[in-house]
Amino acid sequence: MAILPASKDGDPNSRYMAYITQDKVGIQILPLDGNPHKSFAMICHSTGVSTLACSYDGRYAFTAGGQDCTVFSWELNLSSLEASAGLGGKDMLPFYNLLEGGRDGPLFREMEEYFYYCQLQNQDLDTMETRLVSTRIPLADVPFLMRALGFYPTEQELEDMQNEVKFSRYAETRNYVTDIDLEEFIKLYVNHRPASGIARQELCNAFQVLGKPDERGIYTIDRDELLELLQARGEHMTEDDLAECFTTLVGISGVGASCTESVFESMLPPEISMETFATDILGFSAATQELPQEHGHDL
DSSP: OEEOOOOSSSOTTOEEEEEEOSSEEEEEEESOOOOGGGEEEEESOTTOEEEEEEOTTSSEEEEEESTTOOEEEEEOOHHHHHHHHHHTOSTTHHHHTTSTTGGGSHHHHHHHHHHHHHHHHHTOTTOOSOOOOOSEEEGGGHHHHHHHTTOOOOHHHHHHHHHHHHTTTHHHHSOOOOEEEHHHHHHHHHHHSOSSOOOHHHHHHHHHHHSEEOTTSOEEEEHHHHHHHHHHSSSOOOHHHHHHHHHHHHTOOOOOGGGHHHHHHHHSOSEEEHHIIIIIISOOOOOSSOOOOOOOOOO
16 A cells, blocks of 8 residues: 555545555545545456555556566546545445445344434433433444344454544544444444355355264264364353353353353254254254265365
8 A cells, every 4th residue: 555645636635545456456535434436446467466656746656567577557547536436425325325225225224223222222221211312322332233233243353343433533632432323333334344244165164174074974063172162262252151152042041150061962962063053053044055065175
């Protein structure tokens, strides 16, 4: 990435950035906010680009390829990029369009309802006092909203999201942001949610790496080994955390911490296949395609 020097071609109040990816060169209007209309990219070296440089006046970008042994000069049309951003809509319109169904779709209405529910919950659902209507919710409620919408980020991803909002105005005000409104939450959601869900093949590959094939060639993971992996690898979970998650997933309530081992035995089979994990535990709908009966690779 390279910040372009001030140029007469674009908006004098805007700054611009040139960047390269594996095989593309692009320009971006700053600041980065996730608006797709503020960015443009195209393939510059089909076999891969190795480096980027910009001219002193911000009018040109230069890219060098790898195996093709070429250097290209690109003229940057910043006014065209500004026009494209303007045609994409102002304010929140580009972000609404990134939601399934747009501003009038069911996902936006669901986000609104969950957001308002968080506002009510923060004032106590059973209170008889006059409601203090607010347009914001505490930043600590963001993880619950994300999960309610079907996005299950890791603890590290949640911390990154919260820090993004928390320090968003620190340079100007020297104060932390401790709450968020609906529009800010929508931007956070569309910028951080995965472009696609977990693919069936990804789950299959995980079981091939972690599990062992049975006599039918189906890969399974031993129950005790799975529980140990969840507690010892990646983002560690305590036994109580596991018990709470699994009882919630399978619909069992009122389980005490003292009987977690027996609960695991009653909830989980001794050998867990991908189909069992995805359908019976996670509650995903049964896939129509059969699991590929191929052997895993040595790692």
